[in-house]
Amino acid sequence: MVRNWGDVREVLEDIERDRLEEKLKKLDDNLTIASQLPTTDPEAVAAHEAENRYYEHLLMLIEAGLVQGVKVRTKPAPPPWYYDIEYPRLTMEGHDLLAALRSKTVWAAVKEKAFSLSIPITIELIKTVLSSIAKGI
Known part of the structure; x- marks a missing residue:
């Protein structure tokens, strides 16, 4: 699978x-x-x-x-x-991941980062990208 x-x-x-x-x-x-x-x-x-x-x-x-x-x-x-x-029920991390997956902005940034680094999309990558977006606020 x-x-x-x-x-x-x-x-x-x-x-x-x-x-x-x-x-x-x-x-x-x-x-x-x-x-x-x-x-x-x-x-x-x-x-x-x-x-x-x-x-x-x-x-x-x-x-x-x-x-x-x-x-x-x-x-x-x-x-x-x-x-x-x-x-x-979802844990807090589960809710955070779902929110990231729903966000077009976050998901586009995750895919772009994974593509540019030639790495797979992982939960850690999603967290890293989400954190970098949040720091830009």
Whole structure:
């Protein structure tokens, strides 16, 4: 799986707007429907890819300490993902990252800096660019 900042933003927004559990149930329902199709069916493949992509990004955000109140695990038997939700919420850093991802100014500066240095976009780069923009105020 490749980290996708658009997917990161989607997961953070789902948590901020209290719709994470609804989103996870929808992914599970789509996978249940898709499991009745041949595994090569485009709809089944898309359902598996969407679920994996979303859960993997959620897991990364949890591991990075940006999200609390949710546990995500994998298991060998289908469905491969399961979760426990207590009270999902963004940490302060999670809110800061979401704000940076929403800001066209910050995001353009992050992409420009990453391109000019030929480096990947990371949370640390986003923080550095955000800090440099704030110092210019």
